[in-house]
Amino acid sequence: MAKTNGMISGLFSGMLGKEVVFRNLGDRTIACAAPGPRTKKASKAQLKNENMFRMGNRFATAVLQDPDLKAAYARAVKTRQTPHSRAVQDYCNPPVVTDVAGHHYKGKPGDIIEIRATDDFHVAKVFVEIRDAEGNKLESGYAVVQPFGTVWHYTVTAPNELFAGSRITAWAVDIPGNEGSLEVLL
Missing domain, CATH: 2.60.40.1930 (Macroglobulin (MG2) domain)
Incomplete structure (x- = not known):
């Protein structure tokens, strides 16, 4: 995994070709190998997890529009997390x-x-x-x-x-x- 926070790369994200994925983590950009296509049919558990994460992303996108909740999730981030990923994690874990x-x-x-x-x-x-x-x-x-x-x-x-x-x-x-x-x- 390559890491950079230099002037050349700036903060960008996305896939380059089908080989490298760039992600932003705080003020750094991380490059890693792109995931390959699924070779087998997804199991029911995998589909359930995919749906949970899809709904969690929708929840996080909506809830982070509220400045107070965004600040609260930002205070609760753990290592290598963003407020968005922390909100998704909250969505996926019941009390x-x-x-x-x-x-x-x-x-x-x-x-x-x-x-x-x-x-x-x-x-x-x-x-x-x-x-x-x-x-x-x-x-x-x-x-x-x-x-x-x-x-x-x-x-x-x-x-x-x-x-x-x-x-x-x-x-x-x-x-x-x-x-x-x-x-x-x-």
Whole structure:
């Protein structure tokens, strides 16, 4: 792989013939061998990944029109990344709900349910739903993020006198709209 940041090359990108590809990385231009044509039919997994990256590119192009989000993705870039590639990465990775702490839940209004959720970039919101032992929905709503950023609190509003056997489900949503969830049985 050739690297340059000289006056002759400047910042340019694209394919030269069908042999060399030029890419910009920060203030440098990188040259590498051009990819060859696919020799086999794409598998279902490959087609799924291609579609995910195509949709991720559309998301990144759209979201980077917002100066605040562009700056946020720029602050989160890793080595050899651009804000665009960081936004694509965010699109491809859903958030994860790692814990729904229902041990403080006693079925009383005012009880706090603690949710821990992470994402490779940012968890935008956490939604909580409580169902009784028979599966009836008792309540639902959004949790409030705590100063740590990975901890969210949901304050119970509806009574649930027979809370044993109830289910608490939490969904974390990131900026691209990906969801991750976790359900606990009390």
